[in-house]
Amino acid sequence: MSSEPPLLLLGDSVVQFCSLRFLQFLQVYSQRLTAVKNETVEALIMDTSAGHSNPDPCVKKSPFDDLNREELISKCKGLLSLAQKAKLAKAEFQNEIESYKLQLEKCEAEKTRSQESNKILQELVDSLTEQKLNIITEVDSAQNKIKALGVQCKNYEHEINKYKADLIIKDQNISDISQKLSDLDSELISSKRQNKRLMEENEQLINQLTEIEARTAEFNSIGLEQREQLQLLEQHVLTDKEYKAEIEVLNNKIKELEDHCKVVERETTKQFEDKINELTQSCESEINKRDKVNVKLRSYKDKILKCAACINQLKNSRYILTKTVKEYSENIPKWQNDIIKASKVLDDQVNTLKNQNVSLNEKVLKLEEQLRQATPVVKDIVDEINIDRLDELRNENSQLQTQIAKIQQQFSDCSCHNDKIQQELNELHSKYEALIQTELSSHVAENNSLKDQINDNITTLNNSTEKNKELMKSLQDLNIEKERLNEALQNNDLIECLSFQIKALESEKFTLVKEKLNAKDSVIELENINKRLTEQVSNMKTDFQTMKAQLESLVHKNNVLFLIHKKNDNDSEINMLKCKIMEQQDQFNLMQKEYENMQDLNNLLKEEVDTLKFSLEQPKDDSEHSDLNVSLQTDIVKLETKLAAYKHENSSLLIEMKESRNKIKEHDALVSEYDDTKSKLMSYKNENAELLHEMKEINQVLKERGESISKQQKAISEMERLIETLEKDRNNLNEEKTTLHDKVEALQNEFNLAEKKRSENSEFLNQIILERDNAKRELTENENLILSLKDEVEKLKQTPASADLPNEDMSTSTISKVEEFSRMRDLDETFEEKYTKLRIFALKLKKKLNETTAILQSTEQDKAKLEKMLSENETKSTVSDNQTSHNKSESNINDQLEVSELKEKVRSLTAFVEASEKEIDKLKAEINTKSHELASEIEAHKTTKDDLEKAKRTVKKKNVLSLEIEDYERSLKELSTKMEEKKKKMVQMESTIDTQEGTITAMKTQIKLLEEQIKAEETQNRLIKEELQHIIEEGKDKDSVIQNKIGIISKLVQDLEDEKRKNEEADLEMTELISDKEKLIMSLGEDKAELNQKVRRLEFKCAEMNEKLKILNMELADLKTEHTSYKSGGAVEGRGSRVEGADRLTHLETIHCTVSTLTQCYKTQISELEAKLQKDTELLKKQLTAAVESARGSESAPSPPPSKQYFPSSGSGRSPVSLERLLEEGVPEDESLDTSSLALTSDQEIADLKRRLTAQQL
Structure with missing residues (x-):
């Protein structure tokens, strides 16, 4: 019902009205015909009845009188047929009348509908006119707003550029400040470590000096007593009774000395316990400090989380931020000056500490020289009574060494913990730099806290300087006391008593020197590692700055594109609105034309209706009725054709109305879609920001993985070096084993000779028994150590080293998820393979350790054999006690010399065993450190896995x-x-x-009023048409302007696409430059590692040569003593010894000269190579900076490729063995490993992985 148009309803109503009038006319006409028929029939019947009854001549004759019956019958038949035809026509007319009635009813219904539709149309026209006026006003206001917004946008763009420039300057200042803070932190940490080392060395020196003083006092007293006893022995040699009494007295004195030694041991143990307590207290204080540091770090983390929560508030308070930024821009130079002053103060303090260190080292060297000057005088005198003391001192030394090893382990644990803290601090610095852009105000408190920490560190440094001053004073006092001791040592009587003691001290000194050299090597290694770490940190900072600049440029470009896109969207919206307005105007014009046509038709219909009324009012004659019927039928046909035409026009108008309604709906839908797209754009921007943040986090995770891989590779190289040293030691042990066998055979011969001469040397035998007991003790201690080492090795074997890395996928960006998934899976698989191979490598190292333990067991067996020989010699000496005692005085000297030689040999063996034990302890400590590092790396890998899983979840949640x-x-x-x-x-x-159809009848009366209103509206429509024509002309002008703007926008879009392509090409070139830079850095690192290895080997060789020189000096001194002792033995033997001594001296001098020349050559080579490396790095940095600037500045043309002369050539590099191949084939059991090849292959594998990553990203 509602789908029919209103104009069609109006035409139908007119037709219904005409048809009703026509039906009424037909009814009247039929009634009149029936009345005529009835009258004629009645007249005929009356005529016939009158003719039969009264044939009156006077009455007029009817026309039927003259007719016959047959004629009358025929006429009646004709009349009947006429009547029948009339009946049929009447029936047909009645049917037609009923059909016309139905049509009239339909027409009336349609008429009511048309009236309602006319009302609706009028309402629509009114609403459309109002909407049109509103739209025109809105368009004008929108244009004004657009102009104002354009001006505001330009102002905002200028302000944004200013703020960005200010932010860039402030970011640079903040990054410089953070770098300075990190440098200060590293310097503070290094100064703390140096202070700790100096404190430990000073404590060791003080302890050694106190022990030397106590021993010298004891040796003085014992020497005097021994001299008196020797005088008594010389006087009472002839008489056996006096000799026995003296022996008893000596035994009593020995017992007293033993008691005294026990008391001294107790005192020393108490002292050591006190020292251990002090060390534990210091360790606890350090642990407390670390706990405080951890608490501070946690507080920093909480602050960072609070800052992240405050980001939303900071967005709303932009104006406040600008004010604070200005204030900070004024305060930052002040802070920089304060930090520079503090750094200068710290540098001065560090320099003073270094100078103090140098002075202390010089004093220590002077003391060593004084000791060396005192040694040749002391070597002439030999005493064997103080062997017990020496053994006790050795035991104490071994205990001290174990304590030192424990302290070193604690120190290594502390260093690991400090490294972890440094990593956390670096992470905090990175987060700090990332949050500076949005949260300057929140970081002021943190800067203040850092200043407080710096002040605290300065106070701690001041305290440490005061402590160092106190230590300097104590060293001066010790030097004064040492000078007194040197004056006392010049006495010949004391020198004779201190020979054995000083030899033992020299051996201890050699061990300490070795330990000092090892400590220096470790310090050098740590310094190298520190330098590498600082270089890596500087490189990372430069990379971070470049990435930051790139991100800022990208953000700027995104903002520009967003503004352009926004303008384009606004222009497109305006164009759409204008197009819609034009369409609506066209529709309105069509509707007006149709309305005018309908009015013309209505006028025509009114005229026809009037004519029909006039004709219906004037029907009189029968002839005219027929003419009217024909004319009416023709009019009906015409009206039907017009009705069909009107219906067709109404259907087309309905279709157009539907289309207009659909277009209005589409307009509303477009408006809603525009709002949705705006919201989506904002969500996409947020998602892009989140994705960038996730990319940064993933890059940090990858960097941390690369660092962990490099640490593992360094650990592997260090383990391989240790294996090389162990293999060298094994070879040296084999050689020494052969020499020991030879020496054992010589000792057997010498023991056979000594059996004949020891018949009268009961005292010496007692001393040898004491030495045997001490050797047994040492052997038991060594066996316990070996058992403990074996237990630890078994524990290490039993410890599970399986840290399987899970093969889980990760997604780094939304561009190529599948490729990244496969790539990360490959990386995880490679890491798992390398981890398994490293585990196999560790097992092989454990096998090597087992072999070394087997070698130590063989040395223990050799010692046991020596003990058996000594016991046999003792039994033989007891048999020879009954021989003559007349040749005592002559044989005592020879026996003493032989015993001294034997003791020296035993001491050398014990020293060798101690050195091997120390090496084993070192290996244990290194294994522990490596296990700690592996555990820390496993934990780091787990953390990275968790971060990756979180990133996956977030990415899955936020898929575009x-x-x-x-x-x-x-x-x-x-x-x-x-x-x-x-x-x-x-x-x-x-x-x-449907409900309103009943009210249509009441609306008929209002048609006349509506017609009057239509006439008034026609005048209004004419005015509106004129206005529309003016608007159409203006719209055409605006369309031309819009088309020009569209052309400009298309050109700008093409320019943007060209710039995007150029930017992509520049990005590709930047990636190539970065890859080349990484290659250069890797090659330089490899060369540097090789040079460092060469330097260490040379230093190690120099240390060995120095040790050999010292041993040869000792042998020369022994030869001199032998020469002086064997002067009475004959001139021939003296000449031979002199010649041999001179030959040895010349040989040693030549070796010394060659070693010094080699060291100088190597030092010059190293300095030249370092200068070259510095030059290359500076050139590379300049090239990279130039390339970055050209990539930033050249928006029109791509940056030129880098020069090839600074890149390493492929032909000059060595062909190292790959790490995978070496791990698959295993470590050779007898041959030494090439550490440089492993180091090179690991770096090359990292470079290959980085290349693959860059290729997949491209």
Whole structure:
């Protein structure tokens, strides 16, 4: 019902009105015909009855009188046939009348509908005119707003550029400050470590000096007593009774000395316990400090989380930020000056500490020289009574060494913990730099806290300087006391008593010197590692700055593109609105034309109706009735054709109305879609920011993985070096074993000779027994150590080293998820393979350790054999006690010399065993450190896995496609619901139309009023037409302007695409430059590692040569003593010894000269290579900076490729063995490993992985 047009309803109503009038006319006409027929029949019947009854001549004759019966019958038949035809015509007319009645009813219904539709049309016209006026006003206001917004946008762009420039300057200042803070932290840490080392060395020196003083005092007293005893022995040699009494006295004195030694041991143990307590207290204080540092770090983390929560508030308070930024820009130079002053103060303090260190080392060297000057005088005198003391001192020394090893382990644990703290601090610095851009105000408190920490560190440094001053004073006092001791040592009587003691001290000194050299090597290694770390940190900072600049440029470009896109969107919206206005104007013109046509038709219909009324009012004659019927039929046909035409026109108008309604709906839908797209754009921007943040986090995780890999490779290289040293030691042990066998045979011969001469040397035998007991003790201690080492090795074997890395996928960006998934899976698989191979490598190292333990067991067996020989010699000496005692005085000297030689040999063996034990302890400590490092790396890998899983979850949640699909589904659901609601409304409207059909009859009276209103509206429409024509002309002008703007926008879009292509090419070139830079850095690092290895080997060789020189000096001194002792033995033997001594001296001098020349050559080579490396690095940095600047500045043309002369050539590099191949084939058991090849291959594998990553990203 509602689908029919209103004009068609109006035409139908007119036709119904005409048809009703025509039917009324037909009814009247039929009634008159029937009346005529009845009258004629009645007249005929009356005529016939009158003729039969009264044939009156006077009465007029009817025309039927002259007729016959047959004629009358025929006439009656004709009349009957006429009557029948009339009846048939009447029936037909009645049927037609009923059909016309139905049509009239339909026409009336349609008429009512047309009236309602006319009202609706009038309302629509009114609403459209109002909408048009509103739209025109809105367009004008929108244009004014657009102009004002354009001006505001330009102002905002200028302000944004200013703020960005200010932020860039402030970021640079903040990055410089953070770098300075990190440098200060590293310097503070290094100064703390140096202070700790100096404190430990000073404590060791003080302890050694106190022990030397106590021993010298004891040796003085014992020497005097021994001298008196020797005088008594010389006087009472002839008489056996006096000799026995003296022996008893000596035994009593020995017992007293033993008691005294026990008391001294107790005192020393108490002292050591006190020292251990002090060390534990210091360790606890350090642990407390670390706990405080951890608490501070946690507080920093909490602050960072709070800062992240405050980001939303900071966005709203932009104006406040600008004010604070200005204030900070004024305060930053002040802070910089304060930091520079503090750094200068710290540098001065560090320099003073270094100078103090140098002075202390010089004093220590002077003391060593004084000791060396005192040694040749002391070597002439030999005493064997103080062997017990020496053994006790050795035991104490071994205990001290074990304590030192424990302290070193604690120190290594502390260093690991400090490294972890440094890593956390670096992470905090990175987060700090990332948060500076948005949270300057929140970081002021942190800067203040850092200043407080710096002040605290300065106070600690001042305290440490005061402590160092106190230590200097104590060293001066010790030097004074040492000078007194040197004056006392010049006495010949004391020198004779201190020979054995000083030899033992020299051996201890050699061990300490070795330990000092090892410590220096470790310090050098740590310094190298520190330098590498600082270089890596500087490189990372430069990379971070470049990435920061790139991100800022990208953000700037995104903002520009967003503004352009926004302008384009606004222009497109304006164009759409204008197009819609034009369409609506066209529709309105069409509607007006149709309305005028309908008015013309209405006028025509009115005229026809008037004519019909006039004709109906004037029908009189029968002849005219027929003419009227014909004319009416023709009019009916015409009216039907007009009705069909009107219906067709109404259907087309309805279709156009539907199209207009659909267009209005589409306009509303476009407006809603525009709002949705705006919201989506904002969500996409947020997602892009989140994705950039996730990319940064993933890059940090990858960097941390690379650092862990480099640490593992360094650990592997260090383990390989240790294996090389162990293999060298094994070879040396084999050689020494052969020499020991030879020496054992010589000792057997010498023991056979000594059996004949020891018949009268009971005292010496007692001393040898004491030495045997001490050797047994040492052997038991060594066996316990070996057992403990074996237990530790078994524990190490049993410890599970399986840290399987899970093969889980990770996604780094939304561009190529599948490729990244496969790539990360490959990386995890390679890491697992390398981890398994490293585990196999560790097992092989454990096998090597087992071999070394087997070698130590063989040395223990050799010692046991020596003990058996000594026991046999003792039994033989007891048999020879009954021989003559007349040749005592002559044989004592020879026996003493032989015993001294034997003791020296035993001491050398013990020293060798101690050195091997120390090496084993070192290996244990290194194994422990490596295990700690592996555990820390496993934990780091787990943390990275967790971070990757979190990133995956976030990425899965924020997939762009899924979000778009969900948004589209939601929009479709909303549209479907809206359509259903509109359908319901249509049904309701139809029901209302049905209800309003009853009120149509009452609206007929209002048609006349409407006609008058139509005439008034026609005048208004003419005015509106003129206005529309003016608007159309203006719209055409605006369309031309819009087309020009569209052309300009297309050109700008093409320019943008060209710039994007150029930027992509520049990015590709930047990636190539970065890859080349990484290659250069890797090659330089490899060369540097090789040079460092060469330097260490040379230093190690120099240390060995120095040790050999010292041993040869000792042997020369022994030869001199032998020469002086064997002067009475004959001139021939003296000449031979002199010649041999001179030859040895010349040989040693030549070796010394060659070693010094080699060291000088190597030092010059190293300095030259370092200068070359510095030059190369500076050139590379200049090239990279130039390339970065050219890539930033050249927006039109791509940056030129880098020069090839600074890149390493492929032909000059060595062909190292790959790490995978070496791990698969295993470590050779007898041959030494090439550490340089492993180091090179690991770096090359990292470079290959980076290349693959860059290739996949491109």
